Amino acid sequence: MSDQSAVVGTVTEVFPDWFxxxxxxxxxxxxxxSERMREAAGYLKNRKHFDMLTxxxxxxxxxxxxxxxxxxxxxxxxxxPLRIKCFLSRVESQIDSLVDVFPGAELQEREVWxxxxxxxxxxxxxxxxxxxxxxxxxxLRKDWKExxxxxEIKPYKSRWPEGKFIRAxxxxxxxxxxxxxxxxxxxxxxxxxxxxxxKSMTRVAKAGEDGMDSDTIIVNLGPQHPSTHGVFRMVARxxxxxxxxxxxxxxxxxxxxxxxxxxxxxxxxxxxxDRLDYICSMSNNFAYALAVEKLLNxxxxxxxxxxxxIMAELTRIVNHLVANGFLMNDLGAFFTPVLYSLEExxxxxxxxxxxxxxxxxxxxxxxxxxxxxLDENMMSMLKAILERLxxxxxxxxxxxxxxxxxxxxxxxxxxxTPEAAIAxxxxxxxxxxxxVPYDLRRADPYSIYDRFDxxxxxxxxxxxxxxxxxxxxEIRQSIRILKQAxxxxxxxxxxxxxxxxxxRVPAGEAYGRVEGPKGELGFYLVSNGKTNPARYHVRAPxxxxxxxxxxxxxxxxxxxxxxxxxxIDIVLGEVDR
Amino acid sequence: MYGLGILKGLSVTxxxxxxxxxxxxxxxxxxxxxxxxxxxxxxTELSGLFTVEYPEEKLPVPEEFRYIPFLVYxxxxxxxxxxxxxxxxxxxxxxxxxxxxxxTVDPETGKPVPxxxxxxxxxxxxxxxxxxxxxxxxxxxxxxxxxEIASFDRMKHHVFDISRLAKPVSYYASIRPxxxxxxxxxRAAKAAAKQxxxxx
Ligand code: SF4
Ligand code: SF4
Numbered sequence: 001m002s003d004q005s006a007v008v009g010t011v012t013e014v015f016p017d018w019f020x021x022x023x024x025x026x027x028x029x030x031x032x033x034s035e036r037m038r039e040a041a042g043y044l045k046n047r048k049h050f051d052m053l054t055x056x057x058x059x060x061x062x063x064x065x066x067x068x069x070x071x072x073x074x075x076x077x078x079x080x081p082l083r084i085k086c087f088l089s090r091v092e093s094q095i096d097s098l099v100d101v102f103p104g105a106e107l108q109e110r111e112v113w114x115x116x117x118x119x120x121x122x123x124x125x126x127x128x129x130x131x132x133x134x135x136x137x138x139x140l141r142k143d144w145k146e147x148x149x150x151x152e153i154k155p156y157k158s159r160w161p162e163g164k165f166i167r168a169x170x171x172x173x174x175x176x177x178x179x180x181x182x183x184x185x186x187x188x189x190x191x192x193x194x195x196x197x198x199k200s201m202t203r204v205a206k207a208g209e210d211g212m213d214s215d216t217i218i219v220n221l222g223p224q225h226p227s228t229h230g231v232f233r234m235v236a237r238x239x240x241x242x243x244x245x246x247x248x249x250x251x252x253x254x255x256x257x258x259x260x261x262x263x264x265x266x267x268x269x270x271x272x273x274d275r276l277d278y279i280c281s282m283s284n285n286f287a288y289a290l291a292v293e294k295l296l297n298x299x300x301x302x303x304x305x306x307x308x309x310i311m312a313e314l315t316r317i318v319n320h321l322v323a324n325g326f327l328m329n330d331l332g333a334f335f336t337p338v339l340y341s342l343e344e345x346x347x348x349x350x351x352x353x354x355x356x357x358x359x360x361x362x363x364x365x366x367x368x369x370x371x372x373x374l375d376e377n378m379m380s381m382l383k384a385i386l387e388r389l390x391x392x393x394x395x396x397x398x399x400x401x402x403x404x405x406x407x408x409x410x411x412x413x414x415x416x417t418p419e420a421a422i423a424x425x426x427x428x429x430x431x432x433x434x435x436v437p438y439d440l441r442r443a444d445p446y447s448i449y450d451r452f453d454x455x456x457x458x459x460x461x462x463x464x465x466x467x468x469x470x471x472x473x474e475i476r477q478s479i480r481i482l483k484q485a486x487x488x489x490x491x492x493x494x495x496x497x498x499x500x501x502x503x504r505v506p507a508g509e510a511y512g513r514v515e516g517p518k519g520e521l522g523f524y525l526v527s528n529g530k531t532n533p534a535r536y537h538v539r540a541p542x543x544x545x546x547x548x549x550x551x552x553x554x555x556x557x558x559x560x561x562x563x564x565x566x567x568i569d570i571v572l573g574e575v576d577r
Numbered sequence: 578m579y580g581l582g583i584l585k586g587l588s589v590t591x592x593x594x595x596x597x598x599x600x601x602x603x604x605x606x607x608x609x610x611x612x613x614x615x616x617x618x619x620x621t622e623l624s625g626l627f628t629v630e631y632p633e634e635k636l637p638v639p640e641e642f643r644y645i646p647f648l649v650y651x652x653x654x655x656x657x658x659x660x661x662x663x664x665x666x667x668x669x670x671x672x673x674x675x676x677x678x679x680x681t682v683d684p685e686t687g688k689p690v691p692x693x694x695x696x697x698x699x700x701x702x703x704x705x706x707x708x709x710x711x712x713x714x715x716x717x718x719x720x721x722x723x724x725e726i727a728s729f730d731r732m733k734h735h736v737f738d739i740s741r742l743a744k745p746v747s748y749y750a751s752i753r754p755x756x757x758x759x760x761x762x763x764r765a766a767k768a769a770a771k772q773x774x775x776x777x
Contacts, residue, residue: 156674160665161689163677165697165736268672271706336590343627350619350639357643357720363706371711372641384621399589402582501670501712 018043022085026295026508026527029083034069037086038096044073044082045101051076051422053102054544055511056109058116059526059535062142065090067118070524071098072511072539076422076436078443081511088118090141097123104425107248107547115140115258125200130251130576134189136181139256146259153532154263194235201237201245216244219558223252227330227562230572236553236561243561246553248546253576261536266292266367266503269536273523274361276538277574279322282315282352283516285365290446291512291523292367295505298496304369305448306489310382311355311364312514313478313485314348317389319517320429320471321345323569327468328400330566331409337400344392347385354378367503369495379486386482393475401469410464414552414564417462424548427541428519430568433470434462440515447514451488452481464567502531509535518542518569538577542570593625600625610634640753643707643720645700648742649749659743660717662691667709667718675702676709697738701731716760722752 018040019030032040044050050073059068067088072081088095097120098105109120110129117138120126128135137144148168150156158164198218222233231252237244257276261269273288274281286308293299300308322345325338349359355374356364364371374382400406416426421434431438437458441449457473459466507529513522519541526535545568553561601608608614610633618627619636629636646667650657668676679695682688710720721744728734750757 154672154674155669159668159671159674159676160678161663161680163668163679163695163697165677165695165699167699264672265670267670267708271672271704271708340593343623346627347619347621353642354639355641357639357641357707358705361705363708388621395589399586403586404579404582407582499712501666501708 019084022083026506028509029085031085031087034086034088034095037069037071037084038098038101040084041071041073041098041101044084049075049077050082053098053104053425054081054427054520055522055524055537055539056098056105056112057524057537057539058112058118058140059524059537060090060116060140060142062090067093067116069095069112069118070509070537072522072524074444076438078438080444081513083511093117094119094121096121097126099123102425103423104544104547108425108544111543114138115256117141127196128251130254130256132251134181134184134186136184139259140262146256152263153530154265154268197235197247197249198237201235201247221558221561223249228565229326229570232565232570232572232575234549234561234565236558238558241557241559243553243556243558246550246561248549250543250546250572251576253572255577257538257577258536261538262533264533265501265531266505266533267501269533270365271361271363273538274363275573276540276577277516277518277521277542277571278360279571280315280319280517281360281362282311282364283514283521285362286312286447287512287514287516287521288523289365289367289512290514291510291525292503292505294510294512295508295525295527296367296503297506298368300369300496301493302490303373303492304494304496306485307370307374307494308365308447309449309452310374310482310485310489311352311362311370313481314351316478316517317475318345318348319569320475323517323566324396324468324471327464327563327566327569328406330563331406333400333406337396340392340396340399344389347388351378351381351385354381366495366499368497369493371495373494382482382486386479386486389479390476393472393479397472401472406468407465409560409563410468410567412461412463412465413556413560414464414567415462416548416552420551421462421548424551425544426519426548428516428545429467429470429474430519430545430548432457433459433466435460440513440520444513446512452484454478454481464563467567467569504531505529505533513539516541518571518574519545538574540574540577542568543575543577546570546575597625638722638724640755642722643710644705644724645703645721645726645737646698646707646709646718646742647721647744648696648739649717649719649746650743651746657743657745659692659739660715661693661696661713662715662717663689663693663696664691664714667713670708670712671703672706672708673702673704675699693739695738696742697736698742699736700726701735719749719753 018036019032022029022031052074053071054074055072057070059070067090069086069088071084074081086095095118097109107129109123110126112118113120113126114128114130115138216237216239219236219238220233221236222228223231233249234246235249236246261272264272270285270288273284276284321341325341328337329335352362353359355378356362416434418435421431421436435458437456439456442456454477457470457477459470505527507527509526511522511524513520521541522539524537525533528534549568552564615634615636617623618629648659648661650659663678663680665678668678675698677697678693681690681692681694683690707720709718
């Protein structure tokens with residue numbers, strides 16, 4: 001973090017009461033008084049070029065009366081993130097919103113309000129985002145307990161040695177496990193809250209060209225709609241067929257992954273991360289393993305590093321194949337392109353299955369390495385895949401990119417400018433297709449990516465077509481990395497130390513992140529020295545990329561909204577967590 | 578010319594279409610519903626149709642494939658002896674906590690006996706992560722390959738007890754020959770080392 005201290009070092013001299021270093025053992029970054037946070041953020045953005053607010057989260061330090069807001073700032077030119085914290089009281093828990101400085105904070109602050117109960121003054125639309133209106137309390141607070149609550153942490157005592165099996169339903173018959181906020185009666189409740197949602201959307205009173213007043217209408221796309229790639233809802237205000245404003249509504253798949261993660265042991269979270277973005281389980285494992293390794297201060301052996309890179313790049317290929325295939329579905333090329341993509345994906349999934357035992361829920365990474373080695377057979381399998389893929393990519397390209405329908409529907413549609421992309425904290429292909437060559441593998445290298453020769457793909461129009469093409473470019477680059485990794489892979493062990501089921505993690509905090517196929521996937525962990533994380537936060541790239549959806553959709557036709565959403569490439573398992 | 582791009586694209590689809598028939602003709606009967614046909618579908622040589630006609634055709638699962646765990650037992654003089662010592666590690670490591678173990682207690686001395694009295698897994702909750710098999714120190718619980726476990730009544734059939742979980746070592750050796758061999762070799766080496774120190 002030397003880079004950071006140089007940056008803020010000068011600040012602490014100028015404004016000694018603004019930034020004070022967080023000197024607790026295991027912690028890093030700076031603490032800012034909460035009433036100064038907005039100014040400090042503006043200062044970092046305008047004077048110190050920390051132009052991306054990548055992550056906004058919070059941690060509850062119950063029984064102490066303290067909630068910490070944790071912000072990670074980044075520079076779009078690269079470098080390590082700068083971590084800023086604000087201490088809030090659990091009772092008041094109020095802080096200025098950063099939305100007007102960093103629009104990318106919008107959805108993230110709503111999440112913090114919903115799950116942690118921190119009120120953001122000045123937020124334009126502070127409603128619950130992942131849970132519903134009849135939800136009692138803020139679940140990530142340490143004193144909040146879920147309906148089938150059994151114990152603070154796993155393993156539960158009731159499983160061994162007296163592990164009599166009881167179904168949760170029998171212990172707690174349906175109906176008895178519900179609780180509502182005070183004054184909330186589910187019987188008499190009329191779901192009227194959407195009125196607020198609808199009112200929050202821009203209205204333009206516009207006289208039509210013929211002098212007639214035309215009114216706008218609200219259209220709900222989803223949550224049950226094949227175009228939304230899962231249970232996701234878009235509320236659009238339309239003027240004729242043109243989108244005037246749009247709001248994403250999510251949370252239909254919410255299961256409070258983070259609370260589950262805080263009950264789990266460190267190791268027990270590994271298979272749970274598979275279920276976030278279920279198309280890319282390997283990269284989810286990767287990011288989580290990196291975060292815990294930072295806390296443990298261990299590094300995997302050489303061979304394991306190469307295997308990790310191989311798996312992560314294969315995952316990127318899988319993801320981009322699926323994303324592009326389904327984008328074509330949205331464009332009306334119904335299932336032919338996607339099947340061609342899936343055909344290639346199949347080989348990679350076979351490879352994953354042979355290595356990890358499962359095609360999609362891989363659970364393959366461990367702290368300090370990977371579960372098991374790749375043998376000769378598997379390496380030749382991999383080589384055969386790398387032999388075939390480039391050929392097939394050429395074919396896919398020939399099939400799709402010349403097509404006039406594809407081009408007309410995607411060129412110049414859903415434009416995201418580089419400024420807006422950075423301001424909205426967009427990451428991944430969405431950002432790079434807007435002309436910002438920002439890739440964590442180069443910008444803030446992790447693992448052994450600094451050893452490989454590859455290009456950071458970038459395209460400059462920021463439209464659907466560029467996002468589509470960028471993914472194809474990235475597949476080609478991934479193949480390049482894979483070939484180098486296969487060539488250079490050393491032999492040796494694949495795990496540091498002995499396999500341990502109960503890892504004791506030193507107290508402290510860590511933020512581990514990877515350039516996932518969809519953007520920056522980060523895990524913010526706080527450990528209090530026990531076997532379970534005290535705080536487990538997932539910085540889900542697609543959730544934050546959705547901040548840009550409204551801006552990209554305004555002014556486009558309804559039919560294009562579907563493709564714009566498809567080009568962001570969301571997975572609801574990760575958005576809703 | 579307008580539409581040329583689409584035509585070019587469609588030529589790819591046409592190629593796929595034709596290749597399917599060419600491939601069928603070339604490979605004859607063995608392409609479908611035969612082991613070599615399936616092996617071909619999994620090889621990167623594949624051209625033409627790649628869909629697998631489940632359930633008539635099934636992809637072979639690799640050795641590491643994991644689905645719902647089972648308990649390994651040894652057969653000694655016609656008696657089934659579970660390897661499990663009811664140490665409880667698997668139930669502690671299980672992320673969704675779906676393993677329930679009752680330890681056997683000697684009725685006279687009140688001391689625990691190293692075998693489970695009851696052992697059940699709620700397979701509706703099991704996430705097939707394989708951690709139990711990975712961390713069992715006695716190689717007593719292993720992941721199965723049998724993935725066709727659909728049933729009509731989940732309340733009745735989806736909590737597997739010992740009678741449903743226990744499977745012989747020979748079955749384990751048949752689905753995971755490589756793992757089995759490594760483990761047996763390690764055990765033999767350990768026993769030999771022990772004997773060596775004992776005799777020395
Ligand atoms: S299966 Fe293995 S880990 Fe589980 S109780 Fe038995 S011996 Fe222990
Ligand atoms: S496979 Fe995983 S979830 Fe299933 S019983 Fe074993 S440890 Fe538990």
